[in-house]
Amino acid sequence: MLTTEKAREKLEKILIEKEYRVYDKASKGLFAEWWDKAKQWIADKLAGLFPSIESADNAASSILIAVIIVVIVLLALAVFFLIRHYKRERILRNKKPLQSLKDINWTYHEHLKEAEKLETAADYSGATRHLFLALLLFFHDKGWLEARKWKTNWEYYEELRKENKHRAGQFFHLAHFFDEVTYGEREAFQEEYRQFQSVVLSLLSEVNKEGGGNVAQG
Missing domain, CATH: 1.20.120 (Four Helix Bundle (Hemerythrin (Met), subunit A))
Known part of the structure; x- marks a missing residue:
């Protein structure tokens, strides 16, 4: 009875780990596929603009990383200015024009x-x-x-x-x-x-x- 229960628990654990690995592999595979397509697109563009570039794929990786960083920075700045604008508008709205x-x-x-x-x-x-x-x-x-x-x-x-x-x-x-x-x-x-x-x-x-x-x- 005890042996059977332990065996069932072990089997469930194996299945859970297997499902996680499959899911993890699928997620990583999707990201890797997207990354490769993005790099290839940039590499093709670079090769078309600069035929003399020998390692367009490496250049594409660097450009893609730079683009991602720029996008993140721009989004952060946009959020910062939106919050500042909202706070400023609230302060101005509460001001009273007749002061004296x-x-x-x-x-x-x-x-x-x-x-x-x-x-x-x-x-x-x-x-x-x-x-x-x-x-x-x-x-x-x-x-x-x-x-x-x-x-x-x-x-x-x-x-x-x-x-x-x-x-x-x-x-x-x-x-x-x-x-x-x-x-x-x-x-x-x-x-x-x-x-x-x-x-x-x-x-x-x-x-x-x-x-x-x-x-x-x-």
Whole structure:
């Protein structure tokens, strides 16, 4: 009885080991086949480009290893930049544009004048900030959003979506540039500022035309 049980256990062990060896051999065989095909493809290309190369197969192996290393490095860099971008976006999204009482107590006309003064001094980052705050307070005056110190641009965007989705989309892009310049590591240059200024002033003029008013910076 004991001998029979031991024999059965031994047989099962042999079968398991045999199955593993077959599986391992099949896996290695598949990888070896793929590797050989890849090397042969590169070797053929090298032989076609450089007929004088004597050991195209060895060169192909070296190139294939180099390509694999480059791909791994590029993937690692892509993951790194994606994670950094995601973290940065989260930080910017939680920032609040109205930082002081002056920011919220000034009229949008006063912010426009300050933006013009900073623009003259070539402080395009500062001018960007006041130009955006002018737009924000203008929308507040129109009743499309409620400007508060504790609110983020994402919250303002959600409020604007209820009133006008197209205008909310424009605000979203302007807010993204504003956040990067004001809180990020980005500096606003003259050309970028001019584009930003053009969109903001167009929005202000467009809305005022609808309401019968006009907007002039300065």
